[in-house]
Amino acid sequence: MLLNALLVAVRAIRRNLLRSFLTTLGIVIGVSAVIVMVTLGNGATKAVGDQISSLGSNLILVRPGQRMEPGRESAGAKSFELADADALRSQVSSLAAVAPVASRGARAVHGSETWSTTVAGTTNAYFTAGGWSLAAGRTFSDAEALSGRAVCVLGETVRKKLFGGSLPVGSEIRLKGFGCEVIGLLAPKGQGAMGMDQDDTVVMPIRTVQRRVTGSTAVGTIVVSVREASAVERAKTDIAALLRERRHVEAGEDDDFMVLDTKQIASTLSGTIALMTGLLGAVAGVSLLVGGIGIMNIMLVSVTERTREIGTRLAIGALESEVLLQFLIEAVVLSSFGGVAGIVLATGASWVLAGLLGLPFSVDVTITVVAFLFSAGIGVLFGLVPARRAARLDPIEALRRE
Numbered sequence: 001m002l003l004n005a006l007l008v009a010v011r012a013i014r015r016n017l018l019r020s021f022l023t024t025l026g027i028v029i030g031v032s033a034v035i036v037m038v039t040l041g042n043g044a045t046k047a048v049g050d051q052i053s054s055l056g057s058n059l060i061l062v063r064p065g066q067r068m069e070p071g072r073e074s075a076g077a078k079s080f081e082l083a084d085a086d087a088l089r090s091q092v093s094s095l096a097a098v099a100p101v102a103s104r105g106a107r108a109v110h111g112s113e114t115w116s117t118t119v120a121g122t123t124n125a126y127f128t129a130g131g132w133s134l135a136a137g138r139t140f141s142d143a144e145a146l147s148g149r150a151v152c153v154l155g156e157t158v159r160k161k162l163f164g165g166s167l168p169v170g171s172e173i174r175l176k177g178f179g180c181e182v183i184g185l186l187a188p189k190g191q192g193a194m195g196m197d198q199d200d201t202v203v204m205p206i207r208t209v210q211r212r213v214t215g216s217t218a219v220g221t222i223v224v225s226v227r228e229a230s231a232v233e234r235a236k237t238d239i240a241a242l243l244r245e246r247r248h249v250e251a252g253e254d255d256d257f258m259v260l261d262t263k264q265i266a267s268t269l270s271g272t273i274a275l276m277t278g279l280l281g282a283v284a285g286v287s288l289l290v291g292g293i294g295i296m297n298i299m300l301v302s303v304t305e306r307t308r309e310i311g312t313r314l315a316i317g318a319l320e321s322e323v324l325l326q327f328l329i330e331a332v333v334l335s336s337f338g339g340v341a342g343i344v345l346a347t348g349a350s351w352v353l354a355g356l357l358g359l360p361f362s363v364d365v366t367i368t369v370v371a372f373l374f375s376a377g378i379g380v381l382f383g384l385v386p387a388r389r390a391a392r393l394d395p396i397e398a399l400r401r402e
Helices: 002-015 017-053 082-091 125-129 142-147 156-163 206-214 229-246 262-305 307-315 320-357 365-391 395-400
Strands: 059-064 095-110 113-122 134-137 151-154 172-175 178-186 201-205 221-226 257-261
Touching: 002 017, 017 262, 017 320, 017 365, 059 229, 082 095, 082 221, 082 229, 095 125, 095 156, 095 206, 113 125, 113 156, 113 206, 125 221, 142 206, 151 156, 151 172, 156 178, 156 201, 178 201, 201 206, 221 229, 229 257, 262 320, 262 365, 320 365
Parallel strands: 113 201, 151 178
Antiparallel strands: 059 221, 059 257, 095 113, 095 172, 095 221, 134 178, 151 201, 172 178
C-alpha cells in the first residue's frame, strides 16, 4: 500500500512540475539557509580557536578595565606602568616571560611607499611570550632597549607593503616623523583574534615608543607567558592579587583590570559567534515554516482540483486511511525533495562562502540530517490538514463536483 501511494504521489507531482518546484522553493531556501548559517558559524568558531592558539602557548593577557576591546584601553581605566610588569616578573615565580606593550597606530613610510600600521612598543620578552620567531635579522640589544634607540622589527604585512619582495633588514623607515632602522623581520603568523592581522605590526623598544610615538609612560597591555599549562590558573590568581595591591583596589571592590588566558578569550569569542549563529539560524528557519504553509496551500488546491478523482476512489471501495495516506505522502515527498535540493545547494554555497571569507569548510552531518528530517516533518505537519480534508469527502458530493 505504501509503495502504491508513493507512486501515485510521484505521478501527481510530475503532472504539475512547475507548480511543484515553486511549492518546494520555500523548503529549499529554508534548509539551505539554516545549513549555510550553521556551517559558516562552525567554521568561524574553528578559525577563532586556531587564531587564539597562534597567539602563543600558556599565554595570559592583562589589560586595564573590564572591557575586551582590540587596539585600545578600556575607557576610564587607569593604565599600567613599566613598574607593574617588573613587579610581575620578579614576584610571580611561575611566569616564563612578561612583556609590557604600549601600542599606537602610525603611518610607516619607505621611499614612495606608505602604510598605516600598528606600532607596538615592548621588550624582547614579547617575542617569547607571543611565540614569535624571526625570519631574518635580530631582536633588540640591551643597550637599544635601555636607551630607547629607534630600531624596529617588521611584521610580514608591513614588509610586503613597504618593501615588496626585497629584504628590509638594514634599511630605514620613517614613523611619526623620525627615522627607524629595521633590524629584524618576523616570521608570518596570519590572522589573529577578532580578525586582526598579526603581521601588520612594527615592534620597537617600549621606551622609544613611549617617548616618540605615544608621548606617555602608559602601558596598555601586559603579555604574560606561563612556564607550564597546569600553572595557568594559579598564575592568574597571583597576578590578580599583586595588581590589586599595586592598584590599591580595596577588598570587596571589583578589579579595574582583566586577566585573561587564551582559553577564556577563545570561549568568549566562540560564545558570541555561537549566539549569532543561533539567531541567524532561527531567522533562516522561519522560511521553513513559510515553505510548509506554501505546501499546505498547494495541497488544498490539489484536493479541490482532484475532488472527482477522490470521490471515484472512495466510491469503488478505497478506505479513508488510504486517501489520507496518499495525500500525506505527496506532501512529504514534496518537502523531502525540497530538503534534498536545499542540502545540495547549501553544500555548494557553504564551500564558496567559506573560501571567500577565509574560513575552514567542513560538512556538519548532524545539522544536515536534522534539517532534512525537519523538512520531512514540515511535510507531515502541513500536509495533514489537506490529507484529512480529502479523506473526509463525501463520495456522492465529490462525484457531483464539476
